[in-house]
Structure formats: C-alpha cells, structure tokens
Amino acid sequence: MPMEMWIIVSLLLMRPAFCSNSLDGFHGQFTSLNYPQGYPDNVQQSWDIQVPRGYGIKLYFSHINIEPSANCAYDYVQIFCDEATHSPICGNSKEEVDFQVPQEYHTTGNWMKVTFKSNFSNEERHTGFVAHYAAVDVDECKEENPCNHYCNNYIGGFNCSCRPGYFLQENQRTCAVNCGPPSKLTNGRENFTSTVYRHWNTYSCEEPYYELEGNAVFECSADAEWVDVTSGQPTMPKCKPGKYLTKYMKRKTT
Ligand SMILES: [Ca+2]
Ligand SMILES: [Ca+2]
Numbered sequence: 001m002p003m004e005m006w007i008i009v010s011l012l013l014m015r016p017a018f019c020s021n022s023l024d025g026f027h028g029q030f031t032s033l034n035y036p037q038g039y040p041d042n043v044q045q046s047w048d049i050q051v052p053r054g055y056g057i058k059l060y061f062s063h064i065n066i067e068p069s070a071n072c073a074y075d076y077v078q079i080f081c082d083e084a085t086h087s088p089i090c091g092n093s094k095e096e097v098d099f100q101v102p103q104e105y106h107t108t109g110n111w112m113k114v115t116f117k118s119n120f121s122n123e124e125r126h127t128g129f130v131a132h133y134a135a136v137d138v139d140e141c142k143e144e145n146p147c148n149h150y151c152n153n154y155i156g157g158f159n160c161s162c163r164p165g166y167f168l169q170e171n172q173r174t175c176a177v178n179c180g181p182p183s184k185l186t187n188g189r190e191n192f193t194s195t196v197y198r199h200w201n202t203y204s205c206e207e208p209y210y211e212l213e214g215n216a217v218f219e220c221s222a223d224a225e226w227v228d229v230t231s232g233q234p235t236m237p238k239c240k241p242g243k244y245l246t247k248y249m250k251r252k253t254t
Helices: 003-014 243-253
Strands: 017-023 027-031 043-050 055-066 076-081 111-117 128-137 150-154 157-161 200-202 210-213 217-220 226-228 238-241
Touching: 017 027, 055 076, 055 111, 111 128
Parallel strands: 017 043
Antiparallel strands: 027 128, 043 111, 055 128, 076 111, 150 157, 200 217, 210 238, 217 226
16 A cells, blocks of 8 residues: 555544434433444544423433543543533443442433543543433423412423412413403593503593592502502592683583
C-alpha cells in the first residue's frame, strides 16, 4: 500500500466515532458501541430520549464496565435531564466492591440525554454499558399541585375538578363561583368584564340627568353574590335625578 494510503487509513482509524441517536418509544434499551466486545477508543455517543407529553422517564443500567479513573476523567457515561447534569459514571459494576450501580434516574420532564465518551486509550478491554428506559406517568398532583380544589392524576395526564357550586375556569386549573349578571340599575348601567369570583362591576348613572347615590363598585363574593366592596353588603345604589332634571321637572310642573 502506498504511503499516502497508509496515512489516510491511519487517520480514519484514529478518527473519533461520533454517533447521535434519537429514541422515542415508550420503552427501549441501548448500549455503548460494540457491546459486549468492548468499546473502542475516542468514542462519542449520545442518545436523546423523548417520550410523549404527560410522561416522565425512568432510566437504569443493568451493566456497567467503563475504564475507572478519578472523577471519571477518562471514559464516562453522563445523564442530562430536567435542566440538570448528573455526575459522570464509570467503573465496573461487577468487580469493584465500592462501586454501586447507580440507582434509577427519574425525570419529571419528557426528555433525557445520555452521553458516552471514551478517551484515546484503554489498558484493558472494557465492555461498556447496557441502559434501559421506560416512560412512566408523572403524578402532576404531587409534583406541582396545579389545581386549587381537586386534582385527579391519570396515566399520561391529570385534570382538575371543583367543589359543588363552583365551576372550572377557562385555564382548566382554578375553580370559582359565578355571580351571574349584576342587577340592573334604573337610569344607570353596569360595567363589568367577568361575572366570576373577585371580578368587579362598576355602576354609573346617566349623567348629568341622574346622579349616583351609594357606592358604585361591587365585587363577586365567594358566596356567589355581588357585594359593595366598601361595606361588603349587597345594598344596591340608586340613580337620583340630577340638577338638570330637577330644574326641568320643576319647570314642567309650574
Ligand atoms: Ca479509555
Ligand atoms: Ca399523570
């Protein structure tokens, strides 16, 4: 073989093996390169695991045999999930007494990344690892407590429900009472954007012919009743004839 060819072949053999994989099933298994024959030098592998929304991921290793080194500086497996990076893993789960096969890893999000990296040498053969993952339900009611009344967890999701007399708001999370439309004011009008708990209604009169007597601002209370925000009472204000109208009426009667 000519010299040039030898150089090309040597460079190809030395070239790091990059490999990126996507896994999107409900469960699966993956291994380091060439498992169980022993992984090569200069390997970089990564696995992006994605399960459907509403599920988290459980991951565990059934076998690990990676060249041991201080802080796993040489060769290692590493896990990224829930915006956190876990410590690198290396060593041998079978021979080393002190080595503990890592416990299961759990995510609350539906994505996880696993990377494997080997450096330029191994003094002896190391078989690598076997990892298993599965989609598991996330109990959103425990993790987030997203509902203000009842939270109902189910596999792949959750929903909220309300105590009697309340209804679920558009956000599908919070429960509120509904006061219904506020009472009409003779010679006046109502001004409100919503009729549910804690929303306000402001009365006004047909100025300048009528003037408001009493308080203008009412709130939908927890008892599903419009109450005056100042007094807490449901006492309605009134629209009384104003100066113009009083003069006009006087003129008309004289
Ligand atoms: Ca190595
Ligand atoms: Ca769930």
